[in-house]
Amino acid sequence: MKTRREEDMEIVWQTPANPPERHDYIFRNGVRYVRPYYFEFICHVKNRWAGKTIVDLFSDEFKGRPYDYYVSAVKSGRIQVDGEMVPVSYIVQPSQKISHFLHRHEPPVKAMEVSVLQKELDVLTVCKPASVPGWLHIEFRVSS
Template sequence: MKRQRDEQEKMDIVWQTPANPPQRHDYIFRDGIRYVRPYYFEFISHAKNRWAGKTIVDLFAEEFKGRPHDYYVSAVKAGRIQVDGQIVPVSYVVQPSQKISHFLHSCRHEPPVMALNVEILHQESDVLTVCKPASVPVHPCGQYRKNTVVGILQAEYDLAPLFRILPLFGRDE
């Protein structure tokens, strides 16, 4: 177990935003398990009217109480919290509707899944039928972003964007 953690800590960390689909090099396969390389993820919010007039640090400290005030000061200074894609000073005053991004690493170690293929059974211009492995969630949710059927299809088959995936039960061999 320690060896696996040491190997994962040596992996390069990548930036991931909703606009960047998963790539083949995002995955590591070991002993029948599919792992995702650690990455920073961009959480995006648009400033609500009640946030207007607050400094970026005060806004985060008041709205997102899970971290101390000092964390938000250092995150803004390091550029991990941005406004409209720009690094701002800790004294920056937020305006309504601005895009606020928070890049986080700590919660983006996705759980591994079984390293089974997502097999494409049939493909038409607007319909894709696949055989989904049991351990892989379909859509990004919770701790999963890349270790999903959608993420794997994007990485392995360059199929993006994908919308409305419906499960089908049973399969004729």
């Protein structure tokens, strides 16, 4: 049985082309939560990666996770090549598309408005809560 919090935190799908929308956030007691979501990291095989197994490529180039994680991710289909599941012994070729699917839970941040301090032609200066990441995505229109 789901708890109330799990019901509020329904999982959504996000990609760079499908960023979070207002309804993907939950505001509670002055804190903003992002609903857990699935995200597809995409890269293309560089020439220097060609000839490596898919698992060796990930363990050599993306050191944030142990070798066994990448073995499991390839076997389960969380890492795919050109949209297809491949064996852990698969040898990658230049320019192939590699997708790594992750289930993400972002830490909560203070639910404060981000205020614009100064707007110039090429620079937007904002004041944001310290808990909001520096890569905050802000949309604005420059009036002509």
